[in-house]
Amino acid sequence: MCWLVDLVIRNAKVVDAHFSGMVDIAIEGGDIGALLSPGTACTAAQELDAQGCIVMPGLIDAHVHLREPGLTHKETIATGTAAAVCGGVTTVLDMPNTAPPVSSPQILKEKGKLVAGQAWADVGFYALLGPGMVHQLAALVEVGCVGFKLFLGPTTGSLPAPDWGELYEAFQILADLGVPVVVHAEDRAWVECGQAQVSNRGVFDYQSFLIQRPKLGEVSATQQICLLAGATGAPIHIAHVTSAEAVEVIGRAKSYGWSVTAETSPMYLFLSDEDYAAVGTAMKVLPPVRGRTDQAALWAALRNGIIDMIATDHAPHTPADKDQDLANAAAGAPGVETLLPLLLDAGRQGRCTLADITRWCAYEPARRFGFPNKGRIQPGGRADLVIIDTNEVWTIDQSQLHSKSCVTPFHGRRGVGKARYAILAGNIVMADGDLVGRPRGNWVKPTQGGRASHAR
Numbered sequence: 001m002c003w004l005v006d007l008v009i010r011n012a013k014v015v016d017a018h019f020s021g022m023v024d025i026a027i028e029g030g031d032i033g034a035l036l037s038p039g040t041a042c043t044a045a046q047e048l049d050a051q052g053c054i055v056m057p058g059l060i061d062a063h064v065h066l067r068e069p070g071l072t073h074k075e076t077i078a079t080g081t082a083a084a085v086c087g088g089v090t091t092v093l094d095m096p097n098t099a100p101p102v103s104s105p106q107i108l109k110e111k112g113k114l115v116a117g118q119a120w121a122d123v124g125f126y127a128l129l130g131p132g133m134v135h136q137l138a139a140l141v142e143v144g145c146v147g148f149k150l151f152l153g154p155t156t157g158s159l160p161a162p163d164w165g166e167l168y169e170a171f172q173i174l175a176d177l178g179v180p181v182v183v184h185a186e187d188r189a190w191v192e193c194g195q196a197q198v199s200n201r202g203v204f205d206y207q208s209f210l211i212q213r214p215k216l217g218e219v220s221a222t223q224q225i226c227l228l229a230g231a232t233g234a235p236i237h238i239a240h241v242t243s244a245e246a247v248e249v250i251g252r253a254k255s256y257g258w259s260v261t262a263e264t265s266p267m268y269l270f271l272s273d274e275d276y277a278a279v280g281t282a283m284k285v286l287p288p289v290r291g292r293t294d295q296a297a298l299w300a301a302l303r304n305g306i307i308d309m310i311a312t313d314h315a316p317h318t319p320a321d322k323d324q325d326l327a328n329a330a331a332g333a334p335g336v337e338t339l340l341p342l343l344l345d346a347g348r349q350g351r352c353t354l355a356d357i358t359r360w361c362a363y364e365p366a367r368r369f370g371f372p373n374k375g376r377i378q379p380g381g382r383a384d385l386v387i388i389d390t391n392e393v394w395t396i397d398q399s400q401l402h403s404k405s406c407v408t409p410f411h412g413r414r415g416v417g418k419a420r421y422a423i424l425a426g427n428i429v430m431a432d433g434d435l436v437g438r439p440r441g442n443w444v445k446p447t448q449g450g451r452a453s454h455a456r
């Protein structure tokens with residue numbers, strides 16, 4: 001075989017969720033044209049040698065806050081997606097708690113217009129599921145949202161949830177549309193109850209924070225929303241799972257065949273309450289980072305498939321927002337750029353395999369949120385790739401990150417593997433930590449009917 005292609009990647013040690021092996025990857029028109037035996041004759045406009053590196057599908061982070069529009073002092077589409085590609089993440093799904101929140105088709109369209117010429121990675125958008133929005137759901141899906149975000153508990157933006165009656169109606173509609181609802185599962189009543197308990201304590205230490213955002217609130221909200229999914233058939237996705245008890249609830253819901261998927265984040269996989277003394281408010285996130293038993297349960301749930309994916313909940317705040325006492329510090333931290341080096345470090349320690357990483361961070365998010373042409377390395381798929389030198393061992397330094405606000409709890413931690421190249425639709429957009437060319441990211445919309453309805 002011999003023909004002219006745009007780009008060929010030679011000596012690629014490919015690892016995706018289903019395949020690993022040495023191939024040459026021929027890329028044409030933004031797609032993977034063919035996987036060739038190494039050394040196959042093939043004329044390419046450009047050639048990359050991946051000798052000694054791993055080639056993975058570009059990672060897909062299903063939970064980021066790019067903060068634009070309205071909160072661009074914290075992050076922007078340009079800076080957040082620059083951080084993404086520098087970390088090997090080529091697609092991000094952005095949350096709707098920007099200003100204004102994404103609560104109408106018109107606002108979604110306007111937000112979509114911000115992507116072209118700014119974004120280094122592809123960007124998909126969630127819409128809000130707020131009060132009074134039932135009649136807008138179909139139109140928002142039509143415009144191309146990847147799903148809906150439901151904030152059951154109080155968090156950044158203080159967006160209220162619809163009441164249960166309205167949610168029941170919304171879930172019935174979304175069951176028909178087959179579009180997932182991503183749920184911030186913390187029960188408002190339990191959070192308020194925790195708040196009252198804390199005000200009696202006098203001090204606000206990490207224990208107070210855990211009382212203020214109790215596990216009971218997470219488990220109760222997870223349970224309620226799973227029941228609603230079961231009753232209506234609506235697909236749901238539980239965001240940032242933090243506790244062993246929530247894992248149990250999700251496992252049970254899945255065993256009934258309900259369309260429930262779940263994510264956890266590196267915050268909960270690599271930190272525990274014991275780290276607070278050393279790390280401080282950089283690790284203040286919602287729901288809170290809990291104990292070591294929870295951490296172990298989350299790893300186990302990823303391995304047995306109860307938790308489907310890892311998403312970072314990349315949620316930057318300015319150093320001034322974070323540099324407060326624990327009670328007042330903003331909750332959230334950047335994460336998109338440190339995802340891969342942390343997971344590769346975990347891989348080196350035998351906690352996961354490279355195939356696991358691509359399953360959790362590429363294949364499963366692509367499947368759930370409707371991007372069947374992403375998340376794998378296969379002929380006909382989009383040529384979104386990351387080429388990684390897995391031998392490199394380094395120290396994460398927040399001053400080197402590309403986000404606008406870089407206060408990270410992982411500052412000083414070991415990272416393994418450097419993303420040497422990020423390739424988006426066949427174009428090199430990052431090489432050795434530097435952005436290349438111009439921002440080529442697109443507003444990406446899910447394929448109609450391309451969403452997987454069940455976890456497995």
Ligand SMILES: [Zn+2]
Nearest residue numbers: 063095313315
């Ligand atoms: Zn979030």
